[in-house]
Amino acid sequence: MATLPDELAREIARRRTFAIISHPDAGKTTLTEKLLLFGGAIQLAGEVKARGERRRARSDWMAIERERGISVSSAVMTIEHDGLVFNLLDTPGHQDFSEDTYRTLTAVDSAIMVIDAARGIEEQTRKLFEVCRLRDVPIITFINKLDRESRDPFDLIDEIQQMLALDTTPASWPIGMGRDFLGTYDLLQDALLLFERGIGNQPDGERFGAPIRCRGLDDPVLAQRLPAQAVATLRAEVEMARGLCPQFDLKAFREGHLTPVFFGSALHDFGVRELLRGVAALAPPPRPQPAVDATGPRPVMPDDEAVAGFVFKVQANIDPQHRDRIAFVRMCSGHFRRGMKLKNLRTERLISVQNPVFFLARDRNLAEEAWPGDIIGIPNHGSLRLGDTLTEGADIRVTGLPSFAPELLRRVHIEDPMRSKHLRHALTQLADEGVTRVFKPSNGSDWIIGVVGALQLDVLQARLDAEYNLATRLEAAPYEAARWLDADPAELDRFRTRNGAALAEDHDGIPIFLARNAWDLRTTIEEWPAIRFTATREQH
Numbered sequence: 167m168a169t170l171p172d173e174l175a176r177e178i179a180r181r182r183t184f185a186i187i188s189h190p191d192a193g194k195t196t197l198t199e200k201l202l203l204f205g206g207a208i209q210l211a212g213e214v215k216a217r218g219e220r221r222r223a224r225s226d227w228m229a230i231e232r233e234r235g236i237s238v239s240s241a242v243m244t245i246e247h248d249g250l251v252f253n254l255l256d257t258p259g260h261q262d263f264s265e266d267t268y269r270t271l272t273a274v275d276s277a278i279m280v281i282d283a284a285r286g287i288e289e290q291t292r293k294l295f296e297v298c299r300l301r302d303v304p305i306i307t308f309i310n311k312l313d314r315e316s317r318d319p320f321d322l323i324d325e326i327q328q329m330l331a332l333d334t335t336p337a338s339w340p341i342g343m344g345r346d347f348l349g350t351y352d353l354l355q356d357a358l359l360l361f362e363r364g365i366g367n368q369p370d371g372e373r374f375g376a377p378i379r380c381r382g383l384d385d386p387v388l389a390q391r392l393p394a395q396a397v398a399t400l401r402a403e404v405e406m407a408r409g410l411c412p413q414f415d416l417k418a419f420r421e422g423h424l425t426p427v428f429f430g431s432a433l434h435d436f437g438v439r440e441l442l443r444g445v446a447a448l449a450p451p452p453r454p455q456p457a458v459d460a461t462g463p464r465p466v467m468p469d470d471e472a473v474a475g476f477v478f479k480v481q482a483n484i485d486p487q488h489r490d491r492i493a494f495v496r497m498c499s500g501h502f503r504r505g506m507k508l509k510n511l512r513t514e515r516l517i518s519v520q521n522p523v524f525f526l527a528r529d530r531n532l533a534e535e536a537w538p539g540d541i542i543g544i545p546n547h548g549s550l551r552l553g554d555t556l557t558e559g560a561d562i563r564v565t566g567l568p569s570f571a572p573e574l575l576r577r578v579h580i581e582d583p584m585r586s587k588h589l590r591h592a593l594t595q596l597a598d599e600g601v602t603r604v605f606k607p608s609n610g611s612d613w614i615i616g617v618v619g620a621l622q623l624d625v626l627q628a629r630l631d632a633e634y635n636l637a638t639r640l641e642a643a644p645y646e647a648a649r650w651l652d653a654d655p656a657e658l659d660r661f662r663t664r665n666g667a668a669l670a671e672d673h674d675g676i677p678i679f680l681a682r683n684a685w686d687l688r689t690t691i692e693e694w695p696a697i698r699f700t701a702t703r704e705q706h
Contacts, residue, residue, distance in 0.1 A: 170471055174501060174537070178468050181539030182449045183253040183496075185270055187298070188280035189288035193310040197280055197432040197441075198243075198256040204439045205247040242479075242494060242525040242541045250446050253541050257294075265570050265600060265618055266479070269552070271297050272566050273478040273496035275539065276304045276449040278441070279425070280432075283309050283316035283343070286325050295330055301566070302422040304450060307334070308441055313361070313431040315344040319403070323411065323427060335414040336407050337426040337444060338437065341392065341400050348396055350429050350437060351404065354414070354444075356380050358391060361436050377440075420450045452539035455498045457555075459562045466498040466564065468538035473500030473508065475542075476564035477554040480599045483633040491595070492523075492543040493550035498564065502536040508556040510549070511563050517556070521545055552600050553705025571650070571701040572603045572616025575643040575680070576623065579612060580636060589613070592634040597673040602626050605648065605670035605678050608662070614643050614670065614680070645680040647687050649699040657696050665690070676703070 188194040241256045255274055257267040271277065277298050281287060298305055309322055316322075323334045338350040338359075349360040357377035380387055383401045392400070418424040428444060430437020454465040455476070466474050479494035507516045523530035523543040536542045544550060553567045580589045593613060597604040603616035617623055623640060630636045650672075651658060658677060662669055670678045679699060681687035691699050 170501060171469070174469055174471065177501075177537040178451050178539065180250050181253065181452050181537065182250055182276070182445055183255075183274050183452065183539045183541070184276040184278060184445060184449055185255040185257050185267075185274040186278045186280060187257055187267065187271075187291070187294040189282070189285075189290040192280045192282040192285070192288070192291070193432045194280045195256060197278070197308065197310065197438065198241075198254065200432050200435055200438040201252075201254060201442055202243060202245060203435070204442050205245040205252060242543075244524045244541065247442070248446065251537075251540070252442075252445070253539060255541070267294060268297050268570075269478050269567055269600065271301065271303060273476075273494075273541065274303065275451070275453045276306065276445070278445070279305050279307045281307060281309050281322065281326075283311045283322065283429075284314060286317060286322055287329050292329060295332075299422060304420050304422055304448075305332070305425045306441070306444060306448065307425045307427045308432075308437070309427060309429045310432050312340050312343055312347050312350075312429050313434055313436070319429065320407070320410075323407070326425065326427070333412055333418065333424040335411050335424060335426050336404075337414070337428050338430075338440060339400065339404050339407060340429040341396055347431075348392060350440075351380075351383070351400060352377060352440060353404065353408075354426075356382055358388065359437070359440065360391065361431075361434070416448065419448060452498075455496075455564050456566050457498075457562050457564045459560070464562060466562065468499055470499035471501075472558045472560055473502050473506065474498045474555065474557045474560065474562065474564070475502070475508075476556070476567070477550050477552055478567060480550065480552055482595045482599060483629075490545055491547060493546055493554070495542050495544055495556060497536050497538050497540045497542065499538050500558065502540075502542070504532070504534050506558070509559055511555040511557065511561065512551070512553075513549070515549075517544075517546075517549060519544055548595075548598065551598055551705075565704065567705040568702045569600070569603075569705055570618060571648050573618055574620060574623065575605075575614055575616045575645045575648060576640040577612045577643045578615055579639045579641060581639065582637070585636060588634060589630075589636055589638070592630055592636055594673050596626065596629065601629070603648070604673045605680070607680070608666050608669040608671070614645070615640075616648055643680075644682060646683050647681040649679050649681070649687065649701060650703050651677040651679055651697055652700060653697040657694075661694060661697060 186194050186198055243254045245252050255270050257270050279295060281291065307326065319340055326332055326334050337354050338352050340350050341348040347361055349358065351358055357379050359377050378387060378391065383404060388397045414426055415424060426444065426448060428437055428441050432438060452468040454467050457464055457466045475495040475497045477493045477495055482491045504522055505520060507518050509516055522533040524533045525543060530543060533542050555563045580586060593604045596602050605614040605616065607614060627638055630638050668680050670680055672678055
């Protein structure tokens with residue numbers, strides 16, 4: 167019988183936990199669906215721009231996501247394929263939801279960066295890459311939409327190298343593009359994959375035949391399968407690419423210095439199977455998580471036998487019929503078993519985890535056990551919040567999960583004043599999720615909500631209406647900035663006496679200064695040097 171350390175090591179080696187990041191409309195959600203299709207998790211992939219039954223993307227489950235064809239919330243999907251367990255996190259591409267994406271990236275060990283072959287690197291792609299770089303997250307690049315007219319592959323690779331300061335190694339190479347797109351050549355496996363239009367959404371092995379194995383680019387089979395000009399161009403371009411780009415180095419990739427580049431078309435299922443195999447072969451198993459204990463920094467190692475995990479996302483009403491609330495927990499160490507009692511470091515209370523679940527977007531299955539790298543959902547009624555660390559008893563707290571000060575502030579009016587308590591409850595739940603910041607002014611006036619981007623306001627109102635049956639109206643607040651306050655109690659009391667009208671508390675009870683404009687914020691900071699005005703706050 168295997169001992170726990172042996173079993174733990176084996177299960178850690180099987181896990182691949184990764185996110186998919188991109189600029190909006192680069193094909194991220196479509197790629198997510200196709201990875202599930204090729205992983206055997208679903209039978210029909212729902213592209214975001216498709217019609218009818220295919221319109222219902224598995225990873226986009228909110229009503230507003232289905233209506234607008236965008237992702238506004240991170241989705242988690244766990245699949246088992248070829249002996250490995252893949253935990254796939256689909257992130258919002260729109261910049262208005264960057265905070266949710268940032269938190270999601272704290273829970274993964276690698277990422278797939280999706281780039282539109284016609285547009286190259288776009289603004290949001292660059293921002294999300296910088297977040298990955300802060301955590302040294304290894305990145306696999308997938309250049310998508312090769313079936314459309316595209317930029318030259320050398321231009322795209324050079325752009326990655328120059329704009330992101332990241333070494334690149336082509337893992338495959340395209341043969342033509344747009345109408346002349348014939349397929350790709352797998353440089354890692356020396357295999358030819360031919361593209362055929364008009365057939366899609368078939369299970370693995372039926373959409374495209376098995377890759378045609380070659381003995382290098384001089385293999386006569388290339389001339390048998392491709393036009394002579396295409397073979398000549400392929401040989402010349404691959405020779406040039408191999409001369410210009412460094413050889414693939416696994417250590418450099420896992421340290422975040424190099425990215426392998428795959429080419430394909432997610433819409434037509436092309437190159438997706440090879441990308442999934444690339445994640446299996448190249449992406450790292452669970453990595454250590456930054457944490458602190460009473461003595462200072464102490465990372466949580468995956469092979470620690472004691473169970474530890476942290477809440478990186480809270481979602482209410484995934485299933486509106488049940489009015490449920492799920493905390494998404496990234497397991498960091500140990501062997502978790504259903505029914506275990508875990509300590510919440512924030513409240514110092516034990517919770518009995520009786521009904522943990524694995525996810526396929528909003529579908530879920532009971533999780534009897536979980537290992538490092540897994541994402542489990544813990545149903546709760548408000549006892550778990552963003553940033554909570556759960557352990558078997560050790561007083562250690564996972565770090566690196568920040569909150570950001572909002573950039574847009576609005577007053578919330580409810581159309582039916584008799585339902586004010588319902589509004590408070592709904593706003594508090596949505597604040598616990600990180601959907602919005604909620605501030606109650608000290609003078610007792612209407613609730614003020616704060617968001618990073620304007621689209622979040624639409625999502626907030628849509629969810630208040632759909633999930634809580636609350637009709638609301640948003641009005642401009644007389645403030646342009648919010649900052650958390652940190653100082654000794656006596657200094658805060660003095661500040662409160664002088665600036666009571668500009669003070670509020672967030673839903674955690676932390677004091678907030680609401681500034682009328684940039685000048686007001688700057689002069690107040692200068693006037694009160696003993697108080698720290700912070701735009702970010704660690705979640706714990």
